[in-house]
Amino acid sequence: MASGREHFGGRAAVIMAMAGSAIGLGNIWRFPYMVGEYGGAAFILIFILCSFILSFPIFLAEAVIGRKAHANAIGAMNKLAPGSFWKVLGYLSIITPTIIVSYYSIVGGWSIEYFLKSLSLDFGEFMPSGWTALLFNTIFLGLSCIIVAFGIKDGIERFNKISIPLLFVLIVLIMVYSVNMPGAEKGVEYLVKPDFSKITGRTFAFALGQSFYSMSLGMGIIITYSSYVSKDENLVASGAGTVIAALLFSFLAGFAIMPAVFSAGIAPSSGPGLVFQTLPHVFTGMGASSSHWLATVIAALFFFSVVVAAMTSSISLIEVGVAYLVEERHMKRKAACLLIFAITWLLGLASVFSIDIFGKVDAFSSNFLLTVGVMLVVLFVGWKMDKEDFREELTNSGKVNAKVVGVIFFLIRYVAPITVLTIFISNLVL
Numbered sequence: 001m002a003s004g005r006e007h008f009g010g011r012a013a014v015i016m017a018m019a020g021s022a023i024g025l026g027n028i029w030r031f032p033y034m035v036g037e038y039g040g041a042a043f044i045l046i047f048i049l050c051s052f053i054l055s056f057p058i059f060l061a062e063a064v065i066g067r068k069a070h071a072n073a074i075g076a077m078n079k080l081a082p083g084s085f086w087k088v089l090g091y092l093s094i095i096t097p098t099i100i101v102s103y104y105s106i107v108g109g110w111s112i113e114y115f116l117k118s119l120s121l122d123f124g125e126f127m128p129s130g131w132t133a134l135l136f137n138t139i140f141l142g143l144s145c146i147i148v149a150f151g152i153k154d155g156i157e158r159f160n161k162i163s164i165p166l167l168f169v170l171i172v173l174i175m176v177y178s179v180n181m182p183g184a185e186k187g188v189e190y191l192v193k194p195d196f197s198k199i200t201g202r203t204f205a206f207a208l209g210q211s212f213y214s215m216s217l218g219m220g221i222i223i224t225y226s227s228y229v230s231k232d233e234n235l236v237a238s239g240a241g242t243v244i245a246a247l248l249f250s251f252l253a254g255f256a257i258m259p260a261v262f263s264a265g266i267a268p269s270s271g272p273g274l275v276f277q278t279l280p281h282v283f284t285g286m287g288a289s290s291s292h293w294l295a296t297v298i299a300a301l302f303f304f305s306v307v308v309a310a311m312t313s314s315i316s317l318i319e320v321g322v323a324y325l326v327e328e329r330h331m332k333r334k335a336a337c338l339l340i341f342a343i344t345w346l347l348g349l350a351s352v353f354s355i356d357i358f359g360k361v362d363a364f365s366s367n368f369l370l371t372v373g374v375m376l377v378v379l380f381v382g383w384k385m386d387k388e389d390f391r392e393e394l395t396n397s398g399k400v401n402a403k404v405v406g407v408i409f410f411l412i413r414y415v416a417p418i419t420v421l422t423i424f425i426s427n428l429v430l
Helices: 011-022 025-037 041-069 073-080 087-118 131-149 152-179 185-192 201-214 221-226 235-263 279-289 292-328 333-347 349-353 355-384 387-395 402-429
Strands: none
Touching: 011 152, 011 221, 011 235, 011 292, 025 041, 025 087, 025 201, 025 235, 025 292, 041 073, 041 185, 041 201, 041 221, 041 235, 041 355, 041 387, 041 402, 073 087, 073 221, 073 292, 087 131, 087 221, 087 279, 087 292, 087 333, 087 349, 087 355, 131 152, 131 292, 131 333, 131 349, 152 185, 152 235, 152 292, 185 235, 201 235, 201 355, 201 402, 221 292, 235 279, 235 387, 235 402, 279 292, 292 333, 333 349, 349 355, 355 402, 387 402
């Protein structure tokens, strides 16, 4: 461990932090509408397979890079492949999360606005752009940067230790209510009964893309967070815990949202607006037809969950750039957070005032930047990095079964590049 460098305090802290990066809007906002658009239970089955067969090994590939170097994304590549082409991976790992957080924080701002609206069940029309959106985006981004400014242990680790268990409690409460709504059984059936006739090439492409998004792959987050992991920590166990936590939360979010959607007679394929356009109508209808106070409580709990989920991911995205500025540019952490705040706020201005630009930036990040980043990671670990270094990091010097590590390496070296390339081409032509 680099001298004077912070690190996470044990496996629970590592899993909470990694799960915090994975559990976010990708699970509570993106996953339900992707399920609704691309095949319901059939999409979920493919999503599960992608998560364990591809995303988990790729997660470990990024984790190996981070812990081996104990440095930020650019510093890691300078250590592991000095003066080579692979510095591109380091720079991309800084650029991608900076772009993502510039529009991700806008959705975080929407979630704050909708939480406040839920207190009176007065949602009005969904207006995703304008000065109000800018105000709430600024608040959300500022709060996220303040948490990161407190550091790894006192900021990120402490926030995740509170927020992740809280998120699970909140989403379970909402799910219990949702599945007991009149007509909710159709939503449950939609999530558990596969219709394989709905599977297309897009189903596979978007299931893998959602898996990458859910696991924070290709964003530099896992590289950065793993650099704070002790050499004694079992990366395979921590990675498995993170994957299971992210999958579990995605499923809970699906069961919290889809039964309510079906109960209200709304099409599950309503797209990205499912949470912010559709569910307010569900909650408002609940308030009109039954107990107003109960509908208010459920709505407030739901949108508060969205706020917390958005923030657990935003702080991890911000930390990638902050780590680079602190270690490579020798800035104070608070000054680095202020600079990242200014850069991402300015980058997000166009997206705040144009939902069209927002969609294009999201598509460019998800379909291009993340895919290229993941491809570079698997090529570097599978073909450039010393194989013994990889084995040493994953086996913890013999504590993890060598055959398991061999299978993981095979998936990273051969299966992942072919699959990622196929998905990249599919995203361009489908």
